[in-house]
Amino acid sequence: EVTGATGGRLSPMFSVGGDEFVNKGSKRDNRFNPVVKFIGPFTCKGTDTHEICLPMYVGSVRVMVVAGHEGAYGNAEKTVPVRSPLMVLTTLPRVLGTGETVSVPVNVFAMEDGVKNVKTQISVTGAAQVVSSASSSLTFAKTGNQMTGFSIRGTSEGPAVITVKAEGNGFTASETVTLPVRNPNPGRLSRERRMIGAAEAATFEWNDDRIADCEWAKLEIAGFPSIDFNALFTYVSDYSHYCTEQISARGLSLVHIMDMLDDGNRQSASESVTDLLQLLYSRQLPDGGFCYWPSVKQADRWASTMAGHLMTDAATKGFAVSKSVTESWKKWQKKLVKEYRHSGLADLNDLQQAYSLYVLALAGSPEIGAMNRLKESANLSDQAKWMLASAYALSGKKSIAKDMMTDISTDISSYPEDDRTFGSIPRDKALALEAYVLAGETAKALDVADQVAELIDLYGYTTQTTAFASVALDRLSQTVSSQGLQVEISQETTTSGKTAKSLYSCSLDADYGKAGIRNLTEEPVYVSVTTYSRPEYGTSLPAEASGLLMQVTYTDLSGEPLNPASLKQGTEFIAEVIVANTSQTENYRDLALTLSLPSGWEIFNERLYGQSSAERNSTFTYNDIRDDRSVFYFDLPKGHRKTFRTRLSAVYEGTFTLPAVKCEAMYDNGVYAYSASGIAIVTE
Numbered sequence: 118e119v120t121g122a123t124g125g126r127l128s129p130m131f132s133v134g135g136d137e138f139v140n141k142g143s144k145r146d147n148r149f150n151p152v153v154k155f156i157g158p159f160t161c162k163g164t165d166t167h168e169i170c171l172p173m174y175v176g177s178v179r180v181m182v183v184a185g186h187e188g189a190y191g192n193a194e195k196t197v198p199v200r201s202p203l204m205v206l207t208t209l210p211r212v213l214g215t216g217e218t219v220s221v222p223v224n225v226f227a228m229e230d231g232v233k234n235v236k237t238q239i240s241v242t243g244a245a246q247v248v249s250s251a252s253s254s255l256t257f258a259k260t261g262n263q264m265t266g267f268s269i270r271g272t273s274e275g276p277a278v279i280t281v282k283a284e285g286n287g288f289t290a291s292e293t294v295t296l297p298v299r300n301p302n303p304g305r306l307s308r309e310r311r312m313i314g315a316a317e318a319a320t321f322e323w324n325d326d327r328i329a330d331c332e333w334a335k336l337e338i339a340g341f342p343s344i345d346f347n348a349l350f351t352y353v354s355d356y357s358h359y360c361t362e363q364i365s366a367r368g369l370s371l372v373h374i375m376d377m378l379d380d381g382n383r384q385s386a387s388e389s390v391t392d393l394l395q396l397l398y399s400r401q402l403p404d405g406g407f408c409y410w411p412s413v414k415q416a417d418r419w420a421s422t423m424a425g426h427l428m429t430d431a432a433t434k435g436f437a438v439s440k441s442v443t444e445s446w447k448k449w450q451k452k453l454v455k456e457y458r459h460s461g462l463a464d465l466n467d468l469q470q471a472y473s474l475y476v477l478a479l480a481g482s483p484e485i486g487a488m489n490r491l492k493e494s495a496n497l498s499d500q501a502k503w504m505l506a507s508a509y510a511l512s513g514k515k516s517i518a519k520d521m522m523t524d525i526s527t528d529i530s531s532y533p534e535d536d537r538t539f540g541s542i543p544r545d546k547a548l549a550l551e552a553y554v555l556a557g558e559t560a561k562a563l564d565v566a567d568q569v570a571e572l573i574d575l576y577g578y579t580t581q582t583t584a585f586a587s588v589a590l591d592r593l594s595q596t597v598s599s600q601g602l603q604v605e606i607s608q609e610t611t612t613s614g615k616t617a618k619s620l621y622s623c624s625l626d627a628d629y630g631k632a633g634i635r636n637l638t639e640e641p642v643y644v645s646v647t648t649y650s651r652p653e654y655g656t657s658l659p660a661e662a663s664g665l666l667m668q669v670t671y672t673d674l675s676g677e678p679l680n681p682a683s684l685k686q687g688t689e690f691i692a693e694v695i696v697a698n699t700s701q702t703e704n705y706r707d708l709a710l711t712l713s714l715p716s717g718w719e720i721f722n723e724r725l726y727g728q729s730s731a732e733r734n735s736t737f738t739y740n741d742i743r744d745d746r747s748v749f750y751f752d753l754p755k756g757h758r759k760t761f762r763t764r765l766s767a768v769y770e771g772t773f774t775l776p777a778v779k780c781e782a783m784y785d786n787g788v789y790a791y792s793a794s795g796i797a798i799v800t801e
Contacts, residue, residue, distance in 0.1 A: 152178060152199075174199050202229040203288040205237070207281045210716045210769045211744040213271045214301040216654020217716055218248060219771035220801075221267045223281050227257040235285035239267045244298035245277035246270055257285075268771070271298040301713065301745075301774045302652045302794070304332075304355060306348050310574060310645045318605075318635040321646040323627075334627040335379075336634070337645045338604055340619035341597045342567035343590055345645035346377040347622055350386060352578045358709055358748070358783060359741065361400045361407050362539065365423035366580035368393040372430050373591035377620050390436060397424055398442050405449030410739040410750070418453065419538050422472050423584070425450055429480045430588070443480075450477060454487045459494040464533050465540065467497050471504035472538075478511040485512065492521070499529050500540065503548040510555035518556045525549070527565060539581040539707075539784045543572035547582070551589035554596060562593055570643075577786035594619055602642060607633035658777055658794040664705070666697040666758075667790035669778050674764075681775060683798045684767040689721070692765055696780050696790065697758035705788055710749040710780040712763055715773035715797040720747055721764035736761060767799045 152174050156167055161184075171178075181194040204226040213219060225235055238252045249268035257263065269279065277298050282291040313319050323334065335347045353367045371386040371393075378386060400407045406416025407424045425446045432438040450473055457470045474488050488508055491497070497505075502525045510518040529545040546569050553562035569586055576582070601617040608629045614621050625632050627648065636642050652658060670693050671679045679690050692712060698705055714720065722742055736759050737751040747763050775797040782788035 171199060200228045201288075201290060203227060203232055203235065203283055203285055203290040205281050205283045205290050205292050207279070207292050207294055208769075209279065209294055209296055210719075211297075213245065213269075213277070213296055213298045213716050214654065214774045215244075215271045215273060215298060217771065217773045218268055218270045219717060219769050219773070221269055221279070221281075223265050223267070224262055225255055225265060225283050226262045227260050227285070230260060232257050232260075232285045232288060235283050237265050237281065237283045239269075240280050240282075241269055241277055243277040244271060244273045244275040245279070245296065246272050274299055300651050300654075301716075301776045302654075302656065302658065303777070303779075304351075304649055304651045306351060306647060306649055308345055308348055308574065308645060308647045310345070310570065310643070312342075312641050312643050313634060313636045314641045315636060315639050318633060319644065320631060320633045321644075322631040323646070323648045324630055331627045331648050331650045334625040334632075334646065334648045335622060336606065336614075336625050336632065337622040337647070338602055338614065338620070338634075339594075339643045339645075340600075340602060340640065341563060341593060342570050342643050343594075343620070343645075344570050344573050344586060345647045346374040346587075346620075347379060347382055348645070348647035348649075349374055349578070349583055349587065350378055350382050351647075351649060353580075353583060354385065354389065356580065357711070358750075359396070360739075360750070361397070361409050361417065361420040362423055363580045363783075364393050364397050364400070365420065365427045366584035368397070368427040369423070369430060369584040370580075370587040372427070372434050372436075373587040375434070377591075377594065377622070379622050379624070390431060394428070394431060394436065394438060397427065398439055400424070401442055401445065405445035405447075407446070412739060416449070417537075418469050419472070421446065422450065422469070422476050425480065426476045429476060447477070447480060447482060451482070451484065454484050457487070457491075459491065461494070461496045463496070463498065465498055465500065465536050465538050467491065467494065467501035468504060468538050468540075471501040471508065475504050475508040475511065478508045483508070483512040488512070492517075499525050500538075500545050500548060503545070503552045506552045507548070507555050510552065515556050518552065519558070522552060522556060522558070527568075539579070541576065541579060541582055541784065543569060543576050544579075544581045544585050546572055547585040547589045551585070551592060554589065554592040559593075559596055563597070566590065566593055579784045579786065581784060600638065600640065603637040604642065604644075605633075605635040605637060607635070613637075654774060655796070656794075658791070660777075660791055660793040662790040664698070664700055664703075664782075664788040665753075665780055665790040666699050667778070667780055667792060668695045669693070669792045681797055682795060683800065686767055686770050686799050686801055688767045690765055690767075692763045692778075694761045694763075694778060694780075695758055696753065696761070698753045698755050700755050702755060704752070704754045705782055705785075706752045707783045708751055708753055708780060708788075709783050710751070710761060710778075711746055712748070712761075712778055713746045713776035714765065715775050715799075716745070717767060717769035717771050717773045717797065717799040718765050719768045721766060723764060770799050770801050773797045773799070 152171055154169050177196050177198045179194060180197050183192045206224040208222050210219060223237060225237060235255045236252060239247055241247050247267060248270045253265045255263045255265060275298060277296045279296055280291060280293045309321055311319050337345045337347060353370045356367060368390055371390050375383055375386045402408055402416055407421040409417040409420050428438045428443050454473050460466060470491055474484055477484055491505060502521055506518040506521040527546060527549045530542060532540045550562055550565040550569055553565060573582060597619055602621045603615045606612050606614055608626050614623055634644055671681045672691050673679055674689055694710060696710060720742055737749040739750045741748040749761050753759060775795040777794040778792040780790045
């Protein structure tokens with residue numbers, strides 16, 4: 118047998134990395150097909166002939182044969198040129214933006230003298246269209262290659278299937294390429310939430326003069342205070358960062374809101390959870406813990422506990438979860454629980470311990486002794502008390518949980534500077550909500566649920582907030598009794614929405630701009646209307662900043678300034694971004710600087726050439742390089758600034774969107790800086 122012949126079926130189980138989960142279309146289409154074929158095993162007596170169809174390829178291949186018979190083995194190999202009388206090779210960027218125009222160079226090869234006159238045609242289906250002549254003619258006096266070209270424009274989001282066909286003197290060659298088309302401008306979720314009393318009505322309106330392109334509007338009605346779960350799904354699905362905490366938090370959110378989504382989003386959520394679990398497995402270290410970033414060799418306790426939380430809840434909800442990964446994590450988690458020593462300091466290490474105990478109890482392996490020791494410790498934080506109360510309730514000791522909750526405040530506002538639990542007011546309010554639900558205190562839970570929803574409206578989403586709010590609200594939805602929901606929805610026409618459950622959702626006509634909702638039940642209902650908008654191609658977004666100062670400049674390799682709005686094809690240059698912390702009181706942690714590129718530019722990945730230096734790496738914690746962006750993750754103390762340089766090249770001729778460069782605090786929506794967006798033209 119040939120070693121690796123089954124790799125196409127088995128290798129994804131052991132793959133490392135993670136960018137395959139970032140590119141949602143990667144499983145549907147492999148843009149770069151390897152020229153590798155396996156045949157056999159077969160029996161050969163003397164001479165045998167095999168015909169093999171290869172993808173469009175110019176060059177040579179190595180053919181290798183391995184033979185065996187009754188314990189004797191032999192091999193033979195030969196280099197074989199790959200050629201056809203007529204061949205075409207198309208060059209395209211990895212992605213294209215809606216509204217962007219790109220030139221498509223086509224290299225036509227005449228490998229025999231008889232080809233002569235060649236007609237080349239291009240056809241496009243899906244999310245793009247041809248904006249030049251769709252055909253061209255070439256004449257070959259002898260063997261060789263000639264260039265021709267076409268132009269295409271992205272028209273909508275989705276895959277564009279581009280086929281180039283060449284015909285000459287009875288010979289035919291064609292190549293088909295699938296090109297992802299996406300809107301490079303950032304989307305914006307807008308939510309309005311109200312309580313509508315029995316037999317009362319309310320009108321919701323959405324209108325934005327700056328961003329008129331409203332892609333969708335959704336209505337959600339609940340019999341209990343809740344957040345808009347379909348809006349939360351959109352946030353989690355569009356989230357672009359992939360540390361282990363964020364992978365686990367997104368998975369937890371999706372697992373717990375899945376049953377509250379509409380049918381289409383529910384299916385997408387299920388597929389995403391499976392992908393996130395696979396990516397999570399690749400982050401496990403030999404000791405059973407999970408690293409925060411792929412390059413880190415030490416486990417992060419909070420992220421590792423969240424990983425165990427996701428695996429436990431996913432298994433409970435029916436997902437296939439690796440038993441070996443889970444058992445290895447459980448051993449690691451129990452070891453840390455037993456080694457814990459309470460310091461009495463206000464550093465939230467007690468919350469780390471309480472969370473570990475909570476997840477172990479959730480996984481059916483409660484450590485009662487460790488729970489009792491932590492409970493008797495002095496100066497426990499309120500966050501740790503809430504989490505520990507939930508651990509007791511999960512372990513079947515609700516009376517202890519209720520006793521603990523009698524003197525714990527739900528108003529938590531202070532966090533130590535070195536907090537590694539990514540805490541926030543709405544996150545910790547959700548901890549209290551879950552504890553009330555698990556202890557059977559439904560009335561108190563409903564009051565806190567309303568506060569959680571209001572705080573999320575005020576502070577916005579973070580992965581931590583959405584994860585713990587989703588867990589708590591999912592538990593609440595299962596305990597709240599409901600007589601069912603019935604509403605009247607008025608837009609251009611009037612329809613009825615009815616369900617026997619405690620939650621109902623549907624899509625609205627986004628273009629209509631408003632919706633009237635009348636409650637036809639005898640109890641108040643909680644109504645959310647969410648809209649999602651994105652600027653169209655050519656819309657210039659202004660620069661904005663809060664708590665940060667950011668400066669973006671472009672220079673050639675010798676340091677001379679360049680105008681990114683117009684560059685010649687083949688130009689290599691440097692993008693330099695300086696980020697400064699303008700706060701006089703706060704050290705910022707977990708910042709993400711995203712340098713998004715026009716579709717016609719490419720990143721020069723210095724790591725592939727061994728050019729990363731210790732000085733360069735000291736600026737950031739991790740650098741995530743993808744097809745169309747480079748993301749730096751770093752901390753920034755008060756009064757400090759950092760400089761980030763990325764080497765780029767203008768590769769594809771065309772007219773593209775120059776996306777805004779953005780820097781954000783991943784766990785504080787009040788800290789950000791965005792540069793202005795624009796247009797970038799690459800000329801021949």
